[in-house]
Amino acid sequence: MTDRTILILGHPYDPGTRSVRAELRPGPARPVLVLTPELAAATTWAHRVGTDGQARTALRLPGGRRLTDQDIGCVLNRWDHLPAARLTGASERDREYGALEWQALMASWLAGLAERVVNRPNALAMDAGPRSPRGWLALAVAAGLPVARSVLATTARLVPAGIGGPARPLGPFVPAGASSTGRTPVTFGWAADPTNPDYDDPLSPAGAVEVLVVGGRSLGTPTAGIGDACVDVANRAGCSIVAFRFGGGPGEDAVLQRVCTRPTLVGAGHASAVADLCREIAQWGDPR
Numbered sequence: 001m002t003d004r005t006i007l008i009l010g011h012p013y014d015p016g017t018r019s020v021r022a023e024l025r026p027g028p029a030r031p032v033l034v035l036t037p038e039l040a041a042a043t044t045w046a047h048r049v050g051t052d053g054q055a056r057t058a059l060r061l062p063g064g065r066r067l068t069d070q071d072i073g074c075v076l077n078r079w080d081h082l083p084a085a086r087l088t089g090a091s092e093r094d095r096e097y098g099a100l101e102w103q104a105l106m107a108s109w110l111a112g113l114a115e116r117v118v119n120r121p122n123a124l125a126m127d128a129g130p131r132s133p134r135g136w137l138a139l140a141v142a143a144g145l146p147v148a149r150s151v152l153a154t155t156a157r158l159v160p161a162g163i164g165g166p167a168r169p170l171g172p173f174v175p176a177g178a179s180s181t182g183r184t185p186v187t188f189g190w191a192a193d194p195t196n197p198d199y200d201d202p203l204s205p206a207g208a209v210e211v212l213v214v215g216g217r218s219l220g221t222p223t224a225g226i227g228d229a230c231v232d233v234a235n236r237a238g239c240s241i242v243a244f245r246f247g248g249g250p251g252e253d254a255v256l257q258r259v260c261t262r263p264t265l266v267g268a269g270h271a272s273a274v275a276d277l278c279r280e281i282a283q284w285g286d287p288r
Contacts, residue, residue, distance in 0.1 A: 002028070002029050002030075002031065003029060003030045003031070003073060003282065003283075003284050004070075004071055004072060004073030004074075004282055004283075005031045005032070005033055005067060005071055005072055005073060005282075006024060006026075006030075006031070006032045006033075006073055006074045006075075006076070006278050006279075006282050006284075007032075007033050007035055007067075007072055007074070007075045007076070008020060008021060008032065008033070008034045008035065008075075008076045008078065009035050009040075009075060009076065009077045009078055009079045009126075010034050010035075010036065010076070010078040010079070011036060011037075011078070011079070011080070012036065014078055014262075014264075015264050015265065015266060016078055016262065016263065016264050016265040016271070016274075017034060017078055019265050019266075019270075019271035020076065020265065020271050020274050020275050020278070021034060022271070023271045023272045023274075023275035024275045024278065024279070030284060033067075037079060037081060037082060037083040037084070038083070039061070039062070040083040041083035041084055042061075042062045043059050043060065043061050043062065044059070044060040045057065045058075045059060045105065045109075046058040046059075046060075047105055047108065047109060049108065054112060055108045055109060055111060055112030056068075056069055056112065057069055057109045057112060069112060069113060072113060072116060073116065073281065073282025073283060073284070074116050074117075074118065074278045074279075074281040074282040075110065075113055075116055075117045075118065076118045076119075076274070076278055077110070077117060077118060077119045077120065077121060077126065077128065078119075078262050079126045080126065080127075080262065081126065082099065082102050082103060082106060082126060083102055084099075106121070106126070107121065107122070115281070116281055116282075118240045118241060118274075118277065118278065118281065119239050119240055119241055119242075119261055119262075120238070127261055127262075128237070128238065128239045128242075128261045129237035129238065129239045129242065129259075129261055130237060133259075136233075136237070136259045137256075139233045139236045139237055140229075140233055140256050140259075142236065143229045143230075143232040143233045143236065144225070144229050144232075145226070145229045145230070145233065145244075145256050146246070146253060146254065146255045146256065147255050147256050148255045148256075208245050208246060208247035208254075208257065209223075209226075209245070209246045209247065209254060210243060210244065210245050210246075210267065211226060211227055211230045211243070211244045211245075211246070212241075212242075212243045212244075212263060212265075212267065212270055212273075213230050213231050213233075213234040213239075213241065213242050213243070213244070214240070214241050214270075214273040214274055214277055215240055215241075215273075215276075215277040215280070216231055216234075216235070216240075217231070217273070218230050218231050219267070219269060219270060219273060220267070223254075226246070230242075230244045239261055240277065241261065241263070241274060241277070242259060242260065242261050242263075243258075243259070243260045243261075243263035244256060244258070244259055245257050245258040245259075245260075
C-alpha cells in the first residue's frame with residue numbers, strides 16, 4: 001500500500017529542503033515531491049470551491065503525474081516567493097493581475113488542506129506568522145521572552161538620547177547596519193546559510209543561542225523557561241516550525257534578535273525533527 005505524498009514547497013538552493021527530503025527517505029511506497037515555484041508554474045491546476053465552502057484541487061505535473069487533495073498527506077511550506085505567472089507577451093497590468101491570482105490560488109489551495117500544511121501562509125504572502133518584525137516582537141513580549149527596548153517615532157528628534165540603543169534595521173528590506181528612526185531589535189525572514197564560509201550575520205554575534213520549535217517542541221540549549229516561551233510564541237503565531245536566535249553584546253543580557261519561519265535546519269537533529277513531524281501529519285508511521 002502506498003502512503004500519501006509528502007509535498008515540500010521548496011527551492012533547489014534551500015539546504016532545509018534538501019535535508020528534510022533526505023531524512024524522509026522517499027521510496028515507491030512513500031512518495032515525496034519537491035514542488036518548486038518553477039514546477040508549480042508549469043503544472044496544470046484545477047481548483048474549485050464548492051457550495052459547502054470547501055476548496056478542492058487537482059494538479060497535473062509536466063510529466064503527467066496527477067495529485068489530488070486526497071493524495072497529499074502533508075505539505076511543508078518553505079517557499080520564499082510565489083510562482084511567476086506564465087503570461088508571455090502580457091501587459092504589466094495583466095502580469096500584476098496574474099500574480100494576484102497566483103496568490104489567491106495558493107492561499108485557497110493550502111487553506112483547503114488545512115491542518116496538513118506545516119506553516120500555512122496567510123492570504124497576503126507565502127510566509128507564516130506575523131507580517132512584520134514588530135508583530136513578532138509583540139508576541140515575544142506577551143510570551144515573556146527577553147527583548148530589547150524598542151522605539152518608533154515619526155522623526156528622530158522625538159526620540160530622547162540613549163533610548164532604544166543603537167539603531168537597528170527595521171527588517172529584511174533595510175540593509176543591516178543602516179540607521180533608522182525606528183529601532184526594532186528583531187529581524188525576520190529567510191535565514192542565511194551558516195555553513196557558507198562567507199556567512200556573516202551582523203545581528204548575531206558569537207555566542208548567540210538558537211532555539212528551534214518543531215511541532216510544539218523546542219530544540220536547542222536555551223536557559224530555563226526560554227524553550228517553553230518560544231513554543232508559546234510559535235503557537236500564538238500559528239507556526240509549526242520557527243527558529244529564534246538570542247544574543248547580546250559583551251556584558252549584556254541575551255535578547256531576541258531574529259525570528260525565522262524557514263530556518264536552514266543545519267543544527268543537529270533539526271532536519272530529522274521536521275521530517276518526523278511531516279511523517280506524523282501524513283500518518284506514515286515509524287520509518288524504522
